[in-house]
Amino acid sequence: MAITISDVANEAGVSKSTVSKVLNHWTTISPKTVARVQAAIDKLHYVPNARAVSFARQAAKNIVYLTDLGQGTAYQNPHMFDIMSGVHHELTRHHYTLTLVDTSEESYPGERAIQEIQRRSADGLIIHGSAVNEVLAQHILKDNVPHIIIGHPNFESRLCWIDTDHALAGEYAAAHMLACNYYDVLFVAGRKSDILSSQRLKGFLKGMLNQKHHIPNKRICYTNATRLGAYETVLPVLQDRASLPQAIVCENSTLALGVSRAITELSLSIPKDMGFLTFDCYPYAGIIDPAPTVIDINVYDMGIQAGNMMIRKLEYPDLLIQSFTTLPILIQGKSTVPC
Structure with a gap:
């Protein structure tokens, strides 16, 4: 039979409420009582569940x-x-659990989030930006739900x-290209509708233009955001040896893997024939040869900050959080040669 919070209370000679307060780290409980309850927990090998822990706090x-x-996600x-993973790490550190809810089969955008709000089954919601719309926003704000959205809403x-x-x-990538004297650069992007890809491309074009280097439309290759799509899009461009770009920038490492295949099949040498840079180490930058130069963002750290901000939001419900966080970093590989 499973050990319950009542068993711990009886063993320690205290009430269930006191056990729950100890589990919730209440500072009003004396150290002597905390030690007695902890000794009972250890003796009985009690593992608290979320409901028991929340008993005193409601x-x-x-x-x-x-x-x-x-x-495939x-x-x-x-x-x-x-x-x-970053969110989970930070919430666990504050004695919170994390429940995943799938939005992939919603009958309308925001359906699952609205259901969670109506159930009031959690203290707060962390929502991926793709699942947010104006109708859901109205529900969140009307019911004053503690929340953090991952990604800037498009409204x-x-x-x-x-x-x-x-x-x-994207601006970091442009600065590195110019530092390597790469001016004629091919940018391999995802779909035109992909917000993240568009933002990186926009920053790259801005960074180049700020230094008086315009990237023409013919040097921007849109793909279907797959490895194969990148390969098939770039291959004919690189087959024209008379107009090879000085360097290629890939919007993510999935695209970079496809582009790397095209470069290898055409017997081009990196960085001798052209420079090569990708955004994102994960998931494929580590298997590309030579090791590419990467503009990376520590999204695990972003998750930690999201978890931390969720805790702050619970403590201060009126706090408005709208911020960019976690700066990109350049990881110098063997595929570019700074001057």
């Missing part, structure tokens, strides 16, 4: 994370799992959100 001590968990959006509101500055990452 709080769930649980945060719901809403995102698309459909098949790990490959289409690998950053999401690093973000979730104006008083929602709390954090995001990474992908346009700034």
Whole structure:
């Protein structure tokens, strides 16, 4: 039979409420009582569940994370799992649990989040930006739900959100290209509708133009955001040896893997024939040869900050959080040669 909070209370000679307060780290409980309760927990090998822990606080001590968990998502959006891991790490440190809720089969955008709000089954919501719309925003704000949105919403509101500055990452890439004297650069992007890809491209073009170097449209290759799509898009461009670019910038490492295949098949040498840079170490930069130069963003750290801001939001409900966080970093590889 499973050990219960009542068993611990009887063993320690205290009430269930006192045990729950100890589990919730209340500072009003004397050190002597805390030690007695902890000794009972250790003796009985008691593992508290979320409901028992929240008994005295009348709080769930649980945060719901809403995102698309459909098949293949790990490959289409690998950053999401690093973000979730960071969130989980930080919430666990504050004695919160994290519940994942899948939004991939919603009958309308925001459906699952609205259901969670109506159930009041958690202390707060962390929502991937793709699952947010203006109708959901109205529900969140009307019911004063503690929340953090991962990603800048594409509409104006008083929602709390954090995001990474992908346009700034694009500017970092441009600065590195210029530092290597690469002026004629091919940018391999995802779909035109991909917000993240568009932001990185926008920042890159801005960074180049700020130094009087214009990137023409013919040097921007849009793809279907897959490895194969990148390969098929870039291959004919590189087959024209008379107009090879000085360097290639790939919007993420999935595209970079496809471009790397095209470069290898055409017997081009990196960095001798052209420079090569990609955004994002994960998931494929580590298997590309030679080791590429990377503009990376620590999205695990972004998750930690999201978790921390969620805790702050619970402590200060009126706090408005709208910020870019986690700066990009340049990881110098063997595929570019700074001057």
